[in-house]
Amino acid sequence: MTRHLFLEAAGVKAIPGRPALLGMPLDVTSTYRRGSADAPSAIRVSSDSIESYSPFLDRDLLDAPFADLGDVFVESSSLEETLAAIREMTALVMTASAFPLCLGGEHTIALPVVEALNEVHPDLIVVHADAHTDLREHYEGNPINHATVMRRIAEIVGPDRLIQLGIRSGTKEEFAWMRRHATILQWGPAAERDLLRRIGDRPVYLSFDLDVLDPVCFPGTGNPEPGGWFYADVERLLFALDRVHLVAADVVELNPRVDPSEVSTITAARIVRELLLILGNRP
Amino acid sequence: MTRHLFLEAAGVKAIPGRPALLGMPLDVTSTYRRGSADAPSAIRVSSDSIESYSPFLDRDLLDAPFADLGDVFVESSSLEETLAAIREMTALVMTASAFPLCLGGEHTIALPVVEALNEVHPDLIVVHADAHTDLREHYEGNPINHATVMRRIAEIVGPDRLIQLGIRSGTKEEFAWMRRHATILQWGPAAERDLLRRIGDRPVYLSFDLDVLDPVCFPGTGNPEPGGWFYADVERLLFALDRVHLVAADVVELNPRVDPSEVSTITAARIVRELLLILGNRP
């Protein structure tokens, strides 16, 4: 009987100095097409149809031990309790000196993860790749959801420790906020340099909303926005992150239900493989 | 109860100096996959899932009044009568000093629109973005349909007032005609300059067949042609048009039935938003 690549390659206990996969199938605040709760298991299953070797990084997952800690339990009746569980789980992984790689679920999961990280890394840089600003003060009356998550995170780390990439949709107020705080970084051909200069030697958290990709590349998401990234843009980001002190990451907002071709899920699995190899390459 | 963005933002009466949306759900001459008659309503519904603010133009639809005049009645038994109705409606809008933004329907609707415009603007430039030449002398025995519409328009304005962009499919004779009349303009990185030079100070009509986009970006159309535009190419065109005297536009050939992912419809709605903001920016 064949099991999936990620499961086969992974251990079930966090390994010091190595990445740890954590599923976070939260999907309660979405306003449009639901389905991101299915993402962690879909990514794990799809890992079978990709190779363990990454020609891009020239490393093999089979040579790079990591743990798969399964999914955080989502208490559907209480967002608050679920966020607390995620925060606690993230803290535990870090106590074990492992690097959390969180599979959403909706983007909201990034908030408790950053809360936990910020305790340990008070100079943490948050790199946020997304089509949407996610910077609203409130959204439909609530302060905590996928449309406000980066605003809440900015309140924790400060706008000067937030770097936003790929943003192309939001309200006039959100864009004004981004310009005032200069959080946006244009993702052109030499942008890696600017990113690395801004990061310097500080620890980095990557919050990767898959809808930063063009719907052309990645139809499997709830709020498609034309004019986005192609896979080559992701590769340039991954390459830059391989040169900094990346301490944790999330990959969120895959909705496997709306892309029956499975290309979106395979793409997500491949990005997860690259991040496992990058997180596992710290000396 | 929520209504769609375009309807909520729009008035129902043409406003002098402002754009006016006009649905034209004509779909009678199509030879391949039918469905473009559903486009006007699909675009209006999809306007809900996009923001009113355009970061690209840095303007907000909520600050830019426009009218939505509903759909022109399509008399399915008589193409001639429908074209006359479109011509008349377009003329009325112009009499009100408003700028028509016509939602197809098939490309044939551009003919009566140009007839009406040409009365008022005898030096009108027609900018035609399309995958196909649409320049046949006749098609399946008929002189007026989606495959001949630009030939008919060229007879009205003259080939020297026609600029064609994105064309990549047609007969040998059609391509020979385009070369002879030099109507084609290569859409490369600095092509905006050539376009603006050719237009000068003259009034412009944009006839935008959505299949100019690569099927990759825009599967929701009847005759997909590989090798087409990406959204960045559309943005360069929009940016150039924001610098000329645009007096009217059409957006045609969306077939919402063949793209169940809705990405095509969302892309069309976004292009319509940008054109509303451009038409509404005339001083």
Add this chain to the structure above:
Amino acid sequence: MTRHLFLEAAGVKAIPGRPALLGMPLDVTSTYRRGSADAPSAIRVSSDSIESYSPFLDRDLLDAPFADLGDVFVESSSLEETLAAIREMTALVMTASAFPLCLGGEHTIALPVVEALNEVHPDLIVVHADAHTDLREHYEGNPINHATVMRRIAEIVGPDRLIQLGIRSGTKEEFAWMRRHATILQWGPAAERDLLRRIGDRPVYLSFDLDVLDPVCFPGTGNPEPGGWFYADVERLLFALDRVHLVAADVVELNPRVDPSEVSTITAARIVRELLLILGNRP
């Protein structure tokens, strides 16, 4: 009654000095989504929705005679017999001084084709465009299948007569083999020059696995790999091949079942049209 363009334009007997279409609906070794056996007939049917004229090459299929010899019979119970039939058929076409254009089916069909070609052209260059290395020593215990086919071909022509383009997935060992034998050629903006320099005056076989295209452009294939070619990359390859002594080609791994939009099949039909025009342009 309308028949498809390729059938209408084609003769049923190989014409000396002209291309001959050969369907090879083999689909027995695939490990993942089956369906490539349907490709030859799907491509022929889809040829109806494309023009006979290629603006890219400025030539018309109606002026360029070719033959369509139908499909090689696939003996499903015996891979060996089917491969022998393909080898024989290819040899026959060459005896008639015609240029075989083989429509897969799975990639395995390239092996007997190259065996036949190599008899006649002992200095044959094999240009291999693919997302995958296809260079395994064995795959699931078998020496001959879609994952080993290029290794077998390399054993026939030698690694120095193999040029690989677009490869982005494989095992560590396969990539090490490619680096050791320097078979890979980076497909950047000026890569045509390197390709033409490497080929020189020698006869060329193109083995074109359609999954070299990004899944974005070409979802209709069994093993989609993000980060691939766009249609413009194909055009640069076609343009280069129009300048060398191309003696045969295959187009393989279309799976029409997994792309209901038909865009993949139309793209494949268009590539076949261009190759017919290129093979038919030898002086």
Add this chain to the structure above:
Amino acid sequence: MTRHLFLEAAGVKAIPGRPALLGMPLDVTSTYRRGSADAPSAIRVSSDSIESYSPFLDRDLLDAPFADLGDVFVESSSLEETLAAIREMTALVMTASAFPLCLGGEHTIALPVVEALNEVHPDLIVVHADAHTDLREHYEGNPINHATVMRRIAEIVGPDRLIQLGIRSGTKEEFAWMRRHATILQWGPAAERDLLRRIGDRPVYLSFDLDVLDPVCFPGTGNPEPGGWFYADVERLLFALDRVHLVAADVVELNPRVDPSEVSTITAARIVRELLLILGNRP
């Protein structure tokens, strides 16, 4: 007897609504290689070796009347008096409803020009193209010279009305100032759009230090800095300026003595021709 193109084409009295050339041969604060005082006459002489027609703008200087008002008198013993003379002369030209095009001389001349312009255009945008920041608080004990001129100008118009392009040399403090006030705009392929967005409908003054060009293109200047612009970058700027409300410009820091090949002077003359055609194209 032949006279130079600029002189032949020009009238000697400011023409309402047309550009007026003004030489400003100031060269007293330069610290390194002197010679910019010779620039106005060198540019006039070199105008002979260029055509009156600009293919880039598709306009001819012979169809675009302008004035050449000769040189402002430079009182070498008193910088203060010379600056006052420049300020007064600029004001006079504007009183005549003409558009000043000032030929330096050293960059310091931009200060009195902006002082005069700012009286008339209180929302003036200053576009500053230069290799150097020119933003020191003091330089060698003096508050007014070529190294402080933009700091003084920023004090007049405010940093939010200053846009800086091409800057690649300065002190740590100057770069920190530019980042804090976000005056810098990266000059990449789509930067015209950002520039036009920032300018909006406001009147523009261009202060063009020729050393923004790479020393490769333009060796004839006092402080060459590698890594600069090529002529194509200048063309993109000129094209953008042709679309805004340009009310005046300067072209400074040509030192004809250090480029015996005359290429620098010819390049300067050509930029002046383009600016005359742009300033003369206001409706």
Add this chain to the structure above:
Amino acid sequence: MTRHLFLEAAGVKAIPGRPALLGMPLDVTSTYRRGSADAPSAIRVSSDSIESYSPFLDRDLLDAPFADLGDVFVESSSLEETLAAIREMTALVMTASAFPLCLGGEHTIALPVVEALNEVHPDLIVVHADAHTDLREHYEGNPINHATVMRRIAEIVGPDRLIQLGIRSGTKEEFAWMRRHATILQWGPAAERDLLRRIGDRPVYLSFDLDVLDPVCFPGTGNPEPGGWFYADVERLLFALDRVHLVAADVVELNPRVDPSEVSTITAARIVRELLLILGNRP
């Protein structure tokens, strides 16, 4: 004693099927800086400081026999006689089945060369690379000189057999003529394709005015025009010409006197080496 590479490698008698160097030190119609008469000998001397091997073409001059027939005698008192001598000499070389490579001298020499070629190749395509149009009807009262030479050539071969590249300076009338006859071809990244498509199978004459290069790359010429080609643009042209039926070429308007650094002369020598290797590669 060392002799120069070109002389050492060359024979002194035209070899059938091989290139033949012909110096044409004409410099009588120049209006600005004289000196192009020195070019043939300067290029020969400079050939010493370049290698005989071209990595770009992967061929070695030592393996590619050619002749150096010395210089055509220039009768300075009679332009007419000199042009007749050039015409005759060119005809003689072609009678010997050799390929003339003509070293100017001023551009005027191209006229008698084309006259001779056109006798033998009535479908000759003239590819003209230059900064200047060279299309005046008359220049300073004379019908034959460096400013009219392409107009005269167009009268011989017809405008439809003239392709112009790199042009960026001329009168309004000359540019109008080029647009009317569509002789210009934009030299962008994929322009080789357009060039090869336009040429097809017809024989080609290259008339290469070195001032098509940016003065940055090539200061050693009489009329420098900013905004020109870099060496990479030349390489793309050479690469395209290596794929067509090139029957002759000229390289004109080097003025070694105005570039004491010798970079211009070395660049010219290198272009001559590449053209010798291309002309010598015809099968």
Add this chain to the structure above:
Amino acid sequence: MTRHLFLEAAGVKAIPGRPALLGMPLDVTSTYRRGSADAPSAIRVSSDSIESYSPFLDRDLLDAPFADLGDVFVESSSLEETLAAIREMTALVMTASAFPLCLGGEHTIALPVVEALNEVHPDLIVVHADAHTDLREHYEGNPINHATVMRRIAEIVGPDRLIQLGIRSGTKEEFAWMRRHATILQWGPAAERDLLRRIGDRPVYLSFDLDVLDPVCFPGTGNPEPGGWFYADVERLLFALDRVHLVAADVVELNPRVDPSEVSTITAARIVRELLLILGNRP
């Protein structure tokens, strides 16, 4: 009295963990224009006309201590003794845990430097940027000179530890050697990635022959070769080197005599400043 920036900023004794400038004014094997012996002092003098702050690296030389150890004594009568002195001096600097930055002089000086480095770093990678192969077996009868230096170095470290960039001139045999040993790396837009992948974690020596730059950018060198690098290419290399374990570097073959404009010397001084900041940034 002003002294030059490098001297003012530098100490005269090697500082552990910091760079140490070493002049190596050797110029005995040059075959063409002599003058590189003047380079070390010319670079030091020119350091006055550049800023101490690098916007590219966002670091200031005044915050980054380094030593300037003056020039190695060149015994002109004996190449062997001079090379021994260089080897010894380099070894001494490394004994002091400092990072040597060697200013040529001719390229030959790289040989003793690598000999000394290789003792301490047995896995040293040599990154060689140059227009020329420098790979001859012998040159004019001698085994050790500027044309053979990289062949000798390859014999020490092995071809698999040599990476060559920018090479565009050499003999057929040298290019064959480079292809056989795959030492060349194409320096395109994403080449930094390939470079960093090849280097991995190993210590790096940069041998930077300034003629890798296009003669356009850098006329001040003995053997100008068209078609070279622009300053942006250097920046991409510097940026990559800032991410590896750089242990030493040389900057060679400036000939200040042949570029009276001083642009070459200023460019060299700026590259030296960047390398001082990179070598001084090791944690």
